[in-house]
Amino acid sequence: MSSISRRKLIATGIVASSAVAAARIADRQGLLPPSFGGPFGPGEALTYGAQRLLTRHSLAREFRRDQISQPPHANGRPPKDEAFLRSQAIDFKDWRLAVDGLVARPASFSVEELRAMPSRSQITHLACEEGWSFIAEWTGVPLAAVLELAGPAPQAKYVMYFSFQRSWWDSVDMADALHPQTLVTYGMNGGSLPVGHGGPLRLRVPRQLGYKSVKYITRLTVTDSVKSFGKGMGSSAAEHGYSWYNGI
Numbered sequence: 063m064s065s066i067s068r069r070k071l072i073a074t075g076i077v078a079s080s081a082v083a084a085a086r087i088a089d090r091q092g093l094l095p096p097s098f099g100g101p102f103g104p105g106e107a108l109t110y111g112a113q114r115l116l117t118r119h120s121l122a123r124e125f126r127r128d129q130i131s132q133p134p135h136a137n138g139r140p141p142k143d144e145a146f147l148r149s150q151a152i153d154f155k156d157w158r159l160a161v162d163g164l165v166a167r168p169a170s171f172s173v174e175e176l177r178a179m180p181s182r183s184q185i186t187h188l189a190c191e192e193g194w195s196f197i198a199e200w201t202g203v204p205l206a207a208v209l210e211l212a213g214p215a216p217q218a219k220y221v222m223y224f225s226f227q228r229s230w231w232d233s234v235d236m237a238d239a240l241h242p243q244t245l246v247t248y249g250m251n252g253g254s255l256p257v258g259h260g261g262p263l264r265l266r267v268p269r270q271l272g273y274k275s276v277k278y279i280t281r282l283t284v285t286d287s288v289k290s291f292g293k294g295m296g297s298s299a300a301e302h303g304y305s306w307y308n309g310i
């Protein structure tokens with residue numbers, strides 16, 4: 063733990079000394095989330111640390127096909143920008159997903175190239191922090207496979223992901239990035255991923271709340287620190303008061 067966040071912890075005076083000790087241990091084990099210094103820092107650190115110790119390898123629940131929600135719940139509106147509509151008009155043939163940062167081989171993939179890679183389909187639950195949720199089948203390439211092609215450096219700690227919607231970006235640690243259920247999705251319920259649900263490409267992170275599943279992704283950046291992105295909290299959602307880590 064840095065001396066600044068430690069001082070903040072003590073200064074708040076609301077944290078029991080056991081939490082401070084737990085945070086110190088968590089930090090040593092690499093179990094502190096990047097938003098640790100924020101208002102929910104200590105509580106979030108305990109949630110994240112506990113999840114990472116207990117469930118690093120566990121799978122999000124997968125459902126049966128007859129449990130798929132009809133219709134699925136699409137939240138928000140697709141981009142109306144001319145550049146997006148132009149790409150949509152040609153079936154997103156010019157859409158690219160760039161992979162850069164701490165990688166041996168920076169790369170960029172079209173949707174077609176991603177579709178040609180070994181795919182995985184899974185029926186999982188997407189839950190919004192606002193209380194609604196739905197179950198859908200998601201099809202895509204494991205993020206681990208996309209990263210593998212670029213060759214992440216050994217010091218990689220996080221994967222940042224950025225949306226065409228510039229106000230939406232987020233990150234996951236390597237445990238979630240390499241998790242077999244974390245997918246770069248291009249399909250939903252047997253068809254292409256509808257634009258309302260993030261088509262042409264969306265990162266599905268089924269072990270966290272819905273807002274971590276960012277739609278319209280265009281870029282992945284492998285990094286050892288989230289500090290140089292935005293306000294350094296690892297996520298646009300975190301900058302609006304949501305937790306960076308939201309394990310379910």
Ligand SMILES: Nc1nc2c(c(=O)[nH]1)N[C@H]1C(S)=C(S)[C@@H](COP(=O)(O)O)O[C@H]1N2
Pocket residue numbers: 135136137138188189190191225227230258259260272273274275276277278
């Ligand atoms: N680019 C982008 N990604 C996004 C959002 C958004 O508005 N823009 N909304 C998030 C939130 S808050 C939720 S709950 C889910 C909703 O997914 P759905 O539209 O497939 O229901 O997408 C997440 N990803």
Ligand SMILES: [Mo]
Pocket residue numbers: 189190191192272273
């Ligand atoms: Mo949400």
